[in-house]
Amino acid sequence: MSQDFEDVLTLAAQWRAAGEQVAIATVTETWGSSPRPAGSQMAVTASGRMAGSVSGGCIEGAVADAARQTMQTGAPQLLDFGVSNERAWEVGLACGGKVKVFVEPLA
Amino acid sequence: MTPALLAALAEARAAKRPVVLATRLPDGVQYLLPDPAAGAALNQAAAAALAEDRSGTQRIDGADWFLHAYNPPLRLIVVGAVHIAQALVPFASEVGFAVTVVDPRRGFASDERFPNVTIRTDWPDEAMAALAPDHRTAVVTLTHDPKLDDPALDQALRSDAFYIGALGSRRTHAARLGRLAALGHSEAALARIKGPVGLNLEAVTAPEIGLSIAAELVAARRGSPLAPARPVAQAA
Numbered sequence: 246m247s248q249d250f251e252d253v254l255t256l257a258a259q260w261r262a263a264g265e266q267v268a269i270a271t272v273t274e275t276w277g278s279s280p281r282p283a284g285s286q287m288a289v290t291a292s293g294r295m296a297g298s299v300s301g302g303c304i305e306g307a308v309a310d311a312a313r314q315t316m317q318t319g320a321p322q323l324l325d326f327g328v329s330n331e332r333a334w335e336v337g338l339a340c341g342g343k344v345k346v347f348v349e350p351l352a
Numbered sequence: 353m354t355p356a357l358l359a360a361l362a363e364a365r366a367a368k369r370p371v372v373l374a375t376r377l378p379d380g381v382q383y384l385l386p387d388p389a390a391g392a393a394l395n396q397a398a399a400a401a402l403a404e405d406r407s408g409t410q411r412i413d414g415a416d417w418f419l420h421a422y423n424p425p426l427r428l429i430v431v432g433a434v435h436i437a438q439a440l441v442p443f444a445s446e447v448g449f450a451v452t453v454v455d456p457r458r459g460f461a462s463d464e465r466f467p468n469v470t471i472r473t474d475w476p477d478e479a480m481a482a483l484a485p486d487h488r489t490a491v492v493t494l495t496h497d498p499k500l501d502d503p504a505l506d507q508a509l510r511s512d513a514f515y516i517g518a519l520g521s522r523r524t525h526a527a528r529l530g531r532l533a534a535l536g537h538s539e540a541a542l543a544r545i546k547g548p549v550g551l552n553l554e555a556v557t558a559p560e561i562g563l564s565i566a567a568e569l570v571a572a573r574r575g576s577p578l579a580p581a582r583p584v585a586q587a588a
Binding site for chain 2: 254255257258261269271273274282283284321322323345347349350351352
């Protein structure tokens with residue numbers, strides 16, 4: 246009934262039906278002690294609404310930034326979060342785990 | 353993801369049809385599986401992901417695919433529309449179980465006592481035959497009444513239910529096992545029944561007992577060391 250992916254996708258569909266621009270982020274791979282398993286999802290709107298999670302809260306901000314970018318360009322992104330990543334948007338996970346997050350527009 | 357694909361996914365979930373959303377990384381090409389257009393390898397991998405109830409990224413035909421397994425919700429059949437059932441149902445729903453409450457006593461099994469829950473008022477043996485518990489189903493009996501609990505447990509033992517629990521003291525449970533043995537269930541089969549039901553939280557109140565049962569359902573589902581031993585082969 247309240248499995249989190251279901252709520253997130255239902256909300257994403259409702260937001261889009263209400264005319265919002267929406268992007269969906271999904272954990273596609275994890276290594277080590279990452280807090281949310283593959284399949285965990287988060288929906289973000291251009292107006293700043295957010296639902297769901299892809300970590301314990303440490304990377305949601307960075308994922309939301311990437312989601313806004315994806316909504317502008319229409320291009321999906323595969324993000325790597327972990328201790329060894331050097332990219333500009335990279336945010337370390339306090340737990341020492343690593344995750345990959347796929348961000349796609351709902352369009 | 354296109355809105356049309358999201359709608360198809362929502363429809364499959366509403367119809368309780370197991371599906372896999374396959375996404376090619378990083379370009380985002382997607383299929384909702386099973387779909388013959390996606391090719392044999394992808395469809396086979398999707399079937400395996402559903403069987404293991406596991407989402408993840410796999411290399412298939414030279415590309416990385418994220419396979420998101422959407423199984424229908426786990427089911428919980430609660431026999432006995434009693435006070436503890438009222439406490440158990442919201443916890444079980446919250447952790448992802450689709451709950452059906454079975455009790456032929458209409459005074460107990462009322463919509464007022466169980467809002468937004470599927471209720472059956474047929475006898476447990478009929479209800480269990482219709483519900484056909486499978487490997488994604490848990491069965492919990494709470495009536496304390498052998499007339500109601502025993503037929504449900506008898507059928508649960510003949511099914512692949514991943515968890516079977518029965519409310520009652522150790523003494524009640526021993527008597528219950530004697531009656532079920534007389535119905536032809538082996539000792540190994542009877543060991544599948546968790547009695548007393550629930551994780552040992554020293555629970556006292558109905559909500560505490562409901563929480564302990566819901567916690568044990570999660571433990572059984574996730575293969576925690578706190579869970580009762582995995583079910584043995586089906587009963588004779």
